[in-house]
Amino acid sequence: DSGRKPLLSLRNINMTFGGVRALKDVGFDVLPGEVHCLAGENGSGKSTLIKIITGVYRPQDGAVIEFDGQTYSHMSPVTAQNAGIQVIWQDLALFPEMTVAENIAFQTLLGRRPRFVNYSSMRKTAEKALARLGVTLDVDRPLKDYPIAQRQIVAIARALVGEARLVFMDEPTASLTQSETDHLLDIVRTLSASGVAVVFVSHRLAEVLEISSRLTVLRDGALVGVYSTGGMTQSRITELMTGKTFDQT
Numbered sequence: 001d002s003g004r005k006p007l008l009s010l011r012n013i014n015m016t017f018g019g020v021r022a023l024k025d026v027g028f029d030v031l032p033g034e035v036h037c038l039a040g041e042n043g044s045g046k047s048t049l050i051k052i053i054t055g056v057y058r059p060q061d062g063a064v065i066e067f068d069g070q071t072y073s074h075m076s077p078v079t080a081q082n083a084g085i086q087v088i089w090q091d092l093a094l095f096p097e098m099t100v101a102e103n104i105a106f107q108t109l110l111g112r113r114p115r116f117v118n119y120s121s122m123r124k125t126a127e128k129a130l131a132r133l134g135v136t137l138d139v140d141r142p143l144k145d146y147p148i149a150q151r152q153i154v155a156i157a158r159a160l161v162g163e164a165r166l167v168f169m170d171e172p173t174a175s176l177t178q179s180e181t182d183h184l185l186d187i188v189r190t191l192s193a194s195g196v197a198v199v200f201v202s203h204r205l206a207e208v209l210e211i212s213s214r215l216t217v218l219r220d221g222a223l224v225g226v227y228s229t230g231g232m233t234q235s236r237i238t239e240l241m242t243g244k245t246f247d248q249t
């Protein structure tokens with residue numbers, strides 16, 4: 001791994017909300033195609049960091065965001081999307097009344113060929129993206145017919161149609177059952193194997209250890225460190241997240 005050039009490289013990321021420092025000089029790298037977990041207690045700055053990289057928030061001056069050979073001082077949502085950075089939010093920004101095909105393909109096809117979007121091309125694009133994830137859904141059904149776990153898969157398929165190179169997932173398993181979680185983790189592995197890097201935020205440490213090759217820990221908005229998950233334990237991650245040591249008996 002040490003020879004691989006990072007896809008994303010962050011340095012000096014600072015963010016203040018009304019005098020509260022939500023992020024303090026955070027920096028780390030994400031390698032192409034890796035699954036990289038972001039761990040930290042509630043309020044440690046995980047979502048804020050994602051919002052900076054995806055262009056929702058503007059960091060303080062001095063930030064360096066290197067992505068795919070380009071250097072940025074901040075992102076906008078359009079810049080991030082065009083560069084291949086996509087995010088699957090907890091409250092998915094999807095359209096329940098529209099069909100699965102429309103949810104997956106409409107936005108991207110509209111951006112590319114504004115005058116020629118028709119339903120059959122959306123359908124084909126959507127089915128291809130779902131097939132890449134190893135999933136079959138009836139793309140003609142409205143999204144509202146499907147539960148949250150499938151909607152998440154639809155959001156991931158949409159990210160693929162948008163030519164994602166890096167996908168952020170913010171607590172994607174929070175409202176999933178165990179079997180839905182297992183399925184989502186399979187899909188994350190498929191994404192990663194196809195060369196798409198995934199930054200995965202989760203409170204569930206068993207899941208973190210299962211899915212990721214590396215782990216970045218934040219505490220109170222500051223970087224604790226970046227670790228390989230090989231040989232890491234749940235109690236060690238908890239120690240890193242809280243700064244407290246626990247009896248290992």
Ligand code: ADP
Pocket residue numbers: 017018020022040041042043044045046047048049
């Ligand atoms: P996490 O996702 O790790 O739980 P967040 O990034 O949501 O943490 O929050 C980090 C800190 O920034 C918290 O103290 C939170 O209250 C604060 N914060 C986040 N977003 C805002 C906002 N829009 N306005 C004010 N404070 C915020």
Ligand code: MG
Pocket residue numbers: 046047048170
């Ligand atoms: Mg959060």
